Amino acid sequence: MSTRIELDPSRTGSQAQSLEGTLRRLVVGQDEAVEQIVNVYQMYLAGLHAPNRPIGSFLFLGPTGTGKTRAVEATAEGLVGQGKIVKVDCAEFQHSHEIAKLVGSPPGYLGHRETHALLSQEALNSCHSASVKVSFVLFDEIEKASDALWNLLLGILDKAVLTTGDNRRVNFSQSMIFMTSNLGAAGVQSILQPKLGFQPRLIGCDEARTGGVSDRIVKTSVKAARRKFTPEFWNRLDKVVVFRPLAQAQLRRIFDLELSFVQQRILQAGGGDRSFGFSVSDAAKNMLLEQGTAAEYGARHLKRAIERLLVQPLSKLISSQQVRAGDWLIMDVGDSGGPLRFQRGQENIALNSLAQALQEGATSWTQIPKVAAAARGQMQRLSRRI
Ligand SMILES: Nc1ncnc2c1ncn2[C@@H]1O[C@H](COP(=O)(O)OP(=O)(O)O)[C@@H](O)[C@H]1O
Ligand SMILES: [Mg+2]
Numbered sequence: 001m002s003t004r005i006e007l008d009p010s011r012t013g014s015q016a017q018s019l020e021g022t023l024r025r026l027v028v029g030q031d032e033a034v035e036q037i038v039n040v041y042q043m044y045l046a047g048l049h050a051p052n053r054p055i056g057s058f059l060f061l062g063p064t065g066t067g068k069t070r071a072v073e074a075t076a077e078g079l080v081g082q083g084k085i086v087k088v089d090c091a092e093f094q095h096s097h098e099i100a101k102l103v104g105s106p107p108g109y110l111g112h113r114e115t116h117a118l119l120s121q122e123a124l125n126s127c128h129s130a131s132v133k134v135s136f137v138l139f140d141e142i143e144k145a146s147d148a149l150w151n152l153l154l155g156i157l158d159k160a161v162l163t164t165g166d167n168r169r170v171n172f173s174q175s176m177i178f179m180t181s182n183l184g185a186a187g188v189q190s191i192l193q194p195k196l197g198f199q200p201r202l203i204g205c206d207e208a209r210t211g212g213v214s215d216r217i218v219k220t221s222v223k224a225a226r227r228k229f230t231p232e233f234w235n236r237l238d239k240v241v242v243f244r245p246l247a248q249a250q251l252r253r254i255f256d257l258e259l260s261f262v263q264q265r266i267l268q269a270g271g272g273d274r275s276f277g278f279s280v281s282d283a284a285k286n287m288l289l290e291q292g293t294a295a296e297y298g299a300r301h302l303k304r305a306i307e308r309l310l311v312q313p314l315s316k317l318i319s320s321q322q323v324r325a326g327d328w329l330i331m332d333v334g335d336s337g338g339p340l341r342f343q344r345g346q347e348n349i350a351l352n353s354l355a356q357a358l359q360e361g362a363t364s365w366t367q368i369p370k371v372a373a374a375a376r377g378q379m380q381r382l383s384r385r386i
Helices: 014-024 032-047 066-079 095-105 121-125 147-159 185-192 211-228 248-272 280-289 298-319 351-359 369-383
Strands: 056-061 087-090 137-142 159-164 168-172 177-180 238-241 277-280 328-334 337-345
Touching: 014 066, 032 066, 032 177, 032 238, 032 277, 056 066, 056 211, 066 137, 066 159, 066 177, 095 147, 121 137, 121 168, 147 159, 147 168, 159 177, 159 351, 185 211, 248 280, 248 298, 248 351, 277 280, 280 298, 280 328, 280 337, 298 328, 298 337
Parallel strands: 056 177, 056 238, 087 137, 137 177, 277 328
Antiparallel strands: 159 168, 328 337
């Protein structure tokens, strides 16, 4: 009798693993979305996705600022490069002349030659990388799509084709189609902040991510979407994922991530010759997090707080030449709260190793021991001087 060897279908290949690593780093707290994207990509790599259909079609539901659009950007970033997405903001294509911007106008129509259709084969192909020939197409806020746009979308989901204004066919069989909508977000909000009875109880986002509350959030979102979208559309979707509200611990991780992006921007600005490093004290971090937390806007509010309270003053310091290349900047809170306080240290910190570590995915200073030690030293010396 021949021997049988047990196989393990839970193992993934190295390409899918690398995508998973990127997604887990960039998309915080939305594990289901990460898993579904990786699974679909794995099927594609194995050649087992359905022929004559897009590689996969996803509907992302859930409240604003929870990472729906970010998940698509991160997928493209992990596979073909940053920003390589064909993005359709559905709210912008409500009228028939606007649809022409998507598919081009028929020959003979005014403006026929000038229009560069957003959904053309060239546009899809331009998002490929040398090694990955997949395009990522995002239809954002689909609940705002006009009927004409719906019909286009149904054709793409069903047969992976679209006919352009000048009668050419665009093939979407090498595309992943993502659709986002925050339908049901109001219902989710009322689960989090029930107004019944005399004592309104605020349900923390931590609680919202587990057990019964999480189930209710999923049900509420899916129900709202099912009410709005036709069964015809619903049946063509491969995966529906409900993004969960972000808890404080996740906002903290996103905060670190965003700070590391700010540091990367600084290191890349001006071709690197204006580079400097910075660190943020725990008190300043807490202050920014507090200012940036608003349950109904998810991480969006946090990003805005970072831009307003940290990036804007930083740009002023740069343009008034108060910070120079090679400096190390410490950000802290003043004694009586108020705006962030910026101080410059002279220590020459290895900015090269910082740049390298960020490139390799470090998202917080503690992951860069050499830099962290130097920053700690700086911080101590400065605080002794204050
Ligand atoms: N889960 C998340 N992980 C990482 N960053 C996030 C997450 N959610 C939101 N963000 C940050 O907030 C910004 C807005 O989120 P976005 O994905 O556009 O929200 P939406 O769910 O409304 O599409 C993103 O660009 C990203 O910087
Ligand atoms: Mg979005």
